[in-house]
Amino acid sequence: MKINPLDERVTMDHVARLSGYSKATVSRVINREHSVKPSTVAKVEEVIRTLGYTPNSAASALSGGKSRTVAMLLPDVLTEYYASLLTGAEGVAEEKNYNLLLKTRSNKRGLDALVHGRKVDAFIIRSNGLDAVAHDFLISLRRREIPFLFIGRPPAGIDSPAVLIDNVGGSRQMAHHYAGHHFKSILFLAGLESNFDSNDRLYGFKMGLSEAGYHPDAFEVRFGAFTRELGYANAKTALAERHYDAIFAANDQIALGALQYCREAGIRVPQDLAITGFDDSYFSEFLSPSLTTVRQPMHDIGVVAMETIVKIIELGDARDHQVILPTRLMVRQSCGCPIGD
Amino acid sequence: MKINPLDERVTMDHVARLSGYSKATVSRVINREHSVKPSTVAKVEEVIRTLGYTPNSAASALSGGKSRTVAMLLPDVLTEYYASLLTGAEGVAEEKNYNLLLKTRSNKRGLDALVHGRKVDAFIIRSNGLDAVAHDFLISLRRREIPFLFIGRPPAGIDSPAVLIDNVGGSRQMAHHYAGHHFKSILFLAGLESNFDSNDRLYGFKMGLSEAGYHPDAFEVRFGAFTRELGYANAKTALAERHYDAIFAANDQIALGALQYCREAGIRVPQDLAITGFDDSYFSEFLSPSLTTVRQPMHDIGVVAMETIVKIIELGDARDHQVILPTRLMVRQSCGCPIGD
DNA sequence: CTGAAAGCGCTTACAG
DNA sequence: CTGAAAGCGCTTACAG
Structure with a gap:
């Protein structure tokens, strides 16, 4: 009754011998090929269990199988x-x-x-x-x-x-929400110009604003990157040039940076300026004010x-x-x- | 001059053939065995380069080599x-x-x-x-x-x-810093009682306080876990029971939770209560107030x-x-x- | 310092 | 539905 002996590795050969089938058949059982008779499958699997056999994936990979x-x-x-x-x-x-x-x-x-x-x-x-x-x-x-x-x-x-x-859909929803707030001048803080996600979010946001009857002039974009630092810097520069009612940041990191700048500059959020993000990062709900954002799973x-x-x-x-x-x-x-x- | 043909995998055998040595020698070169003659190494490596050969690690692993x-x-x-x-x-x-x-x-x-x-x-x-x-x-x-x-x-x-x-050393430093602030009543917010790091930090902190002449009564401990939630909850309970001058949290998450509670409860940090952490998480310096903490690399x-x-x-x-x-x-x-x- | 050969533990046509 | 045998691409005693 020496089951699963401590030191020797149990190989497919052991399973074959003990089950009375060939290595080929054992291999087929392991790889769930359909050609094997159910009773055979049962027996082989039983032996595999009692021996505690695990396939050697190096061997498997080498002979053309999968590496899992x-x-x-x-x-x-x-x-x-x-x-x-x-x-x-x-x-x-x-x-x-x-x-x-x-x-x-x-x-x-x-x-x-x-x-x-x-x-x-x-x-x-x-x-x-x-x-x-x-x-x-x-x-x-x-x-x-x-x-x-x-x-x-x-x-x-x-x-x-x-x-x-659904980057486009999420930002579009945000745009409609903005319309409900009657924001007049809006800034979009984007990521890199080459970033697909940022661009799709920008696209959806524009689409939504346009659906809600916004004039293109109500809206500006500033590119940067998906980082807190760029959010801070871009918010600072943009707000120095003119007034905005709201900033939609292409992700929560950017929003966080903008929020930080506002705190330092004494700009009250949301009273003086609304800020929203995209991602729903774990920290978003713990910020003060808690961050309105688009959740992605x-x-x-x-x-x-x-x-x-x-x-x-x-x-x-x-x-x-x-x-x-x-x-x-x-x-x-x-x-x-x-x-x- | 068909170098590195697109589709066929180049194996050790190709390298052996082209270099004029055996697979065994090629293998030795690859595994940097010292027995190989330098000039041989050079030739073999040259062929490896021109062929763009990379070892098949499945084969290597199977035959007793390393999987890297x-x-x-x-x-x-x-x-x-x-x-x-x-x-x-x-x-x-x-x-x-x-x-x-x-x-x-x-x-x-x-x-x-x-x-x-x-x-x-x-x-x-x-x-x-x-x-x-x-x-x-x-x-x-x-x-x-x-x-x-x-x-x-x-x-x-x-x-x-x-x-x-050096958990002990870091907390010990913190204790000495506490002594410099002349804090009279101190709370240590620990992690799980089973956590080695937390325990070592507690140990070092106690040691440092004692070196600085503190009486054991000046100091209390509350166990929890390395999370913001537990930091929040433990700070709340502890501060409801009595006054503390300072809280040393066993990690920054705990400190963050405590900080959050204080903000909500109108307790000013550091004026009413000092709070410090351990880790130097990336967010530590962006908190307000910025967090005094022990950096670990x-x-x-x-x-x-x-x-x-x-x-x-x-x-x-x-x-x-x-x-x-x-x-x-x-x-x-x-x-x-x-x-x- | 180097080579011929066995072997690692699988998978897969090929046969039956 | 199943088996015998070749082969995957290496490493490693064993010889020399």
Whole structure:
């Protein structure tokens, strides 16, 4: 009755011997091929359990199987947004028995090695527009039939599954909310000019304002980046030039910076100036005033991304997978609404 | 002159053929064995470069070599501290051509699979005391001679390399600073009673107060957890019972919660009550008042952890590696010091 | 200092 | 529905 002996690794061969089937059949059971007789599956799985067998993924990968790991490419992991993506994805990976390889500074050579070494089955890619993943790397993935999925819009010319959020819809809602407040002069503090998210938010906001009957002159834009520092600096410069009733920041960090400037400058929010954001970062509701913002489901984006890529790995490519997750206006106090916590 | 042909994978065999040496020698060159003649190394490396060869790590792992990947076990990745560790470690990994596998909810079975599948060469482990990694898992790593390293104190009974910070020294400095302010009644808001960091900070603080001639009665402790919520709640309860001159929070989140309570309750900081923290989180200097706190080098801890584990992997075990990184008092405004930004 | 050969633990046509 | 056998691309004694 020596079950799961301490030191020897149990291999597929042990399972085969003890179950009375061949390694080929055991392999088929493990990979859930449909050709195996149900009673066989049952017996083999029983033996696997009693032996505590776990497949050697190096061997599996080497012989053409899957590595059960996916690489996630992220600009960084210190901002709430990226950390949330990672958390969501990692949770699903764990649940589905996948491993998650993290890369933040994706160097082409290292990525090639991952592919060649069969270390990963697929890639989840989130870029911030600046650190764009090399176009030809994506092409090479395509050629080798290694699936990848983008969080956010894929680069021009690359047709890829993607998980997106409704940037346009969210900002449009914000615009209509602004109309309800009868703001007359409005400033949009954007991110980088090259940032897709920022641009989509700008687009949706403009659309909403126009729907609500605003004249283009009521509205100005200032580009910057998704950081508190740029929010502070741009708010300062803009407010020195003229008066605004409201600032819509393309993300909460920018809003935070603007808020900070106002506090220092003695500008009361929302009495003198309304400020709203986008993201619904964890700190938004703890600011004073609490921040009116558009919530995007950061964590769920990671979840859906991982679920989708696993589906693609296991069920084959599906180049048209494009999921768009909803966004939602969170009305709090910084827009001037009299809402308590 | 067909160099690095697009589609075929170049293997060690190609390198061997083109260089005129055997696979064995090529392998030795790649693994930097010292027995190889320098001129041979040069030739082989040249061929590797022109062919753009990258080793197949699945094959390497399977045949007993290294996988060049280390797994990092973390409670989560959403708090600044853990995200910083991860960032530091990932940077070094990238630089040294290692891969980083991330696990946040370490399930024993999944970890065993990593080990058995030869997917990782080593583990970096940071636990928060609650999610403690199974003792027998560590034992099994030891038996299989798979290196691991702890960030923070290893569990009782486990002798392991570790990267620590000077919790005691930092809190002791804080105590002496408190003495300079002549605070008479002091509250320490601790983390979980089981948390090593919290306990070490408490210990160092007590030591410092005692050195400064404080009577034990001047000082009280309240346990909680490293969260804003607990900071808020504990500050509220404690301050309802009696007056304190100062609160030393075991981390910045707790301090933040206390600060929030004070703001709501109309208690002026630092005029009515001083509040200080530990960590020097990125938000600390942007609070108002800016937070006096003890800085710990979060990012560097990750860096040193990865550097150390790589050294251990490549040079062999060194069970005594225990690095202690310094902490440093950051004096700002929340303690009552008249320091500008 | 270098090579021939066995072997790591799987997967996958190919047969039956 | 199942098995025998080749092969994936490395590493490592063993010889020389």
